[in-house]
Amino acid sequence: MSKGLETKENILKSALELTSKFGLESLSIGGLAKSVGMSKSGLFSHFKSKEALQVKVMDYAAFKFTSKVIKPAIKEERGIPRLEKMMELWIEWSENYMAGGCPFVSSFVEYDDRPGVVRDHIMHLQKTMIGSFERAIQIAIDEKQLKTSESVQYLAYKVYSNMLGYHIYSHLLSKEQARKNFTKQFREIIQT
């Protein structure tokens, strides 16, 4: 990796940590400059505006999500095992890798009511993520591992609702109890 790329990756890593902890709206070129020890003008040469920085950070989050959750899951056997692996790795991503919880959930809730480029981009990334679940479910149906009269869209909605439920309950109850609920409902959805 060239020095330029390495620097940009490090900046985005810090920016994602700040986003995960304090939210996407709080992210500013000034604050980020302080956090990575660069000048504001130096950072402006990488990102031309706050909005551009926010979009790039979410792209970086999507890149990390793909490499931590989607790609390793795709190495699993097609269908249910792959979907199970996605769930397992998502929990790990949300809890261990992201100090402040899943940045997609946080930024979505933050921006769902603020029209503009940043919101549109977050919506696009959410749809892409849900698309990954839908594909894994479709494969499970094609492979005859999952017999259902439901639409793939609806099953993905149930899978994602369960993930959101876990996200909240893991902070309200013990992580173990939240995990029990999560696993139980997931098993019901995929009927195993």
Place this chain on the structure above:
Amino acid sequence: MSKGLETKENILKSALELTSKFGLESLSIGGLAKSVGMSKSGLFSHFKSKEALQVKVMDYAAFKFTSKVIKPAIKEERGIPRLEKMMELWIEWSENYMAGGCPFVSSFVEYDDRPGVVRDHIMHLQKTMIGSFERAIQIAIDEKQLKTSESVQYLAYKVYSNMLGYHIYSHLLSKEQARKNFTKQFREIIQT
């Protein structure tokens, strides 16, 4: 209502609107003073600190939630009809009454990883809300409207996960499609 109380209610109403739109962290005594046309020192006489203001705003949200969702639902017949009414009124609350979506979901996601008085209070209010669902479910079981081998805690988790799923999907898909998913999953949970 005395003038003092009326003023405080109006201030909290504005504060809750700001919170719902821009998040709890963005709420400041200075910003709120501008929005309600009062002096900063005038507002300081009502709320001694930003944290105190944040706690009071969440209490006000809980008060509105109780009067818009819980109290009217309790007028319904015990059990399933009451739970159904809660769901219907929650959607209305989240969509029509709160311009920026449910303030409990937003503030929870914002504060889940920031230890302190504000987070503790948000957690407490979430538990109270979930407690209302648990009680309605327990009554449905007692009234023999709901036959289940599941725990009330787990059923409330499913009900709440479904609400969270709706919260996200209503921004991603059409509200009608999100509502279809929501209703379908709710019917599965309560087996009707």
